[in-house]
Amino acid sequence: MKISITVTLKExxxxxxxxxxxxxxxxxxxxxxxxxxxxxxFEIEINEKDKKxxxxxxxEICKKLLANTxxxxxxxxxxx
Amino acid sequence: xxxxxxxxxxxxxDRDVAVALEKFxxxxxxxxxxxxxxxxxxxxxxxxxxxxxxxLRTGCIASKSKIIESIVEHGKKGGLILGICNxxxxxxxxxxxxxxxxxxxxxxxxxxxxxxxxxxxxNKFCSNYKKKDIIKLPIAHNEGNYFASTDLIKKLENExxxxxxxxxxxxxxxxxxxxxxxxxxxAGILNEKKNILGMMPHPERLIEPILSGxxxxxxxxxxxxx
Numbered sequence: 001m002k003i004s005i006t007v008t009l010k011e012x013x014x015x016x017x018x019x020x021x022x023x024x025x026x027x028x029x030x031x032x033x034x035x036x037x038x039x040x041x042f043e044i045e046i047n048e049k050d051k052k053x054x055x056x057x058x059x060e061i062c063k064k065l066l067a068n069t070x071x072x073x074x075x076x077x078x079x080x
Numbered sequence: 081x082x083x084x085x086x087x088x089x090x091x092x093x094d095r096d097v098a099v100a101l102e103k104f105x106x107x108x109x110x111x112x113x114x115x116x117x118x119x120x121x122x123x124x125x126x127x128x129x130x131x132x133x134x135x136l137r138t139g140c141i142a143s144k145s146k147i148i149e150s151i152v153e154h155g156k157k158g159g160l161i162l163g164i165c166n167x168x169x170x171x172x173x174x175x176x177x178x179x180x181x182x183x184x185x186x187x188x189x190x191x192x193x194x195x196x197x198x199x200x201x202x203n204k205f206c207s208n209y210k211k212k213d214i215i216k217l218p219i220a221h222n223e224g225n226y227f228a229s230t231d232l233i234k235k236l237e238n239e240x241x242x243x244x245x246x247x248x249x250x251x252x253x254x255x256x257x258x259x260x261x262x263x264x265x266x267a268g269i270l271n272e273k274k275n276i277l278g279m280m281p282h283p284e285r286l287i288e289p290i291l292s293g294x295x296x297x298x299x300x301x302x303x304x305x306x
Contacts, residue, residue: 017135024144038136 001046001054002079007067008039042066051078081304083108083123086151088142093128093164093284100284101125104300113145123160123303124151126167128220128282138181138223139169148174160204160303161276165221168268168278177269177278178236179228184221185261191220193292194259196267196281197247200240203274208302214251215295217281219259219267224280226262226269233263244268244279 009015015037022036044061048054058076067074083106087094094110101108109119118124131142142148155161155176163171171177184190193216198209209215228236236242244267248257258265260280268279283296 016133020132020135020141024141027146028144 001048001051003044003046003054003058004077004079005042005044005058005062005066005074006039006077007042007062007072007074008037010071010073013071040066054078081106081123082119082121083125084111084118084121085109085125085127086111086113086145086147087127088113088129088131088145088170090131090133091127091129091166093166093282096282097125097127097164097284100287100296100300103287104297104304106300106303111147113142113147115147116150118147118150118154121154121159123162124154126151126161126163126170128165128167131166131170134223137173139166139171139173142166142170143173152176155271155276158273158275162205163276163278164282164284165219165224165280168280169223171276171278176276177271178232179226179269181223181280182225182227182261183223184225184259189220189222190224190259191218192259193218194267194281195247195249195251195257196244197251197253199242199245200270200274202240203243203270203277204303204305205270205277205299206243206302207305208298212295212298214247214249215298216286216293217283217296218285219281221260221280224260224262224267226266226280228263233266236266236269237264239272241270241272241274242266242268243270243277244281 018036018038025033062074098108198213201210245253245265247253253265283299286293286296
């Protein structure tokens with residue numbers, strides 16, 4: 001089973017990279033850019049047919065490794 | 081000869097390269113990235129460092145600076161441009177040089193002296209290396225792994241656009257002498273007109289014998305001839 005996981009900083013946490021990207025886009029002439037948040041994207045293949053089991057594993061790896069839940073949120077998407 | 085060193089937030093080799101240029105009587109001006117026009121100069125230097133903290137991709141944010149447009153113009157008119165380390169990364173993000181610089185193969189920041197073979201001495205940056213084409217220069221980078229499509233690498237090789245290759249002390253270009261995993265051991269490349277050079281090693285750091293060598297100074301004396 002293929003899953004994709006996106007990890008982003010929580011709304012209240014300062015994201016300096018996102019801010020610089022936003023400012024650069026505005027400098028390039030994209031005046032209507034209002035906000036940019038930068039995050040991480042993971043494509044993961046799990047040898048698991050049961051969607052519920054895969055969901056539990058995904059939750060676990062997010063909490064244990066991929067995200068720091070004090071400052072980061074994560075979303076899990078199942079691809080097939 | 082006149083030069084302009086461009087300073088970005090996070091540049092840290094700007095003053096080193098200015099000292100090197102002045103040592104060889106090249107009249108230098110420091111130019112802040114936010115300027116629109118370049119001062120009258122023959123050579124533009126993009127220095128090493130960590131412009132914008134390497135946000136997004138190394139050199140990426142700096143390549144969108146205000147001053148870049150006039151640097152591209154300068155290059156189009158045949159003016160000399162030298163990008164060292166982060167400067168090389170900026171040249172690549174600007175599109176003035178082809179390819180891409182990936183993370184070092186072993187994922188480690190590398191800071192040490194390496195041996196280089198000067199592959200092309202037929203350009204304004206390297207002409208004085210004809211007498212000495214195996215040199216020692218320091219590298220200090222995390223993203224110096226030069227990568228490009230097989231076709232582009234072939235083109236660079238066939239058209240003699242590779243300036244420097246990593247080698248061992250006898251000039252042998254082998255896998256063992258490749259510090260960062262670069263395709264074909266490439267350490268520096270030229271554009272087609274050979275007026276733009278991007279290189280990962282730091283020539284400005286070895287210009288005095290007392291600092292363990294002066295192989296870097298040959299690059300600056302070559303420039304003086306041009």
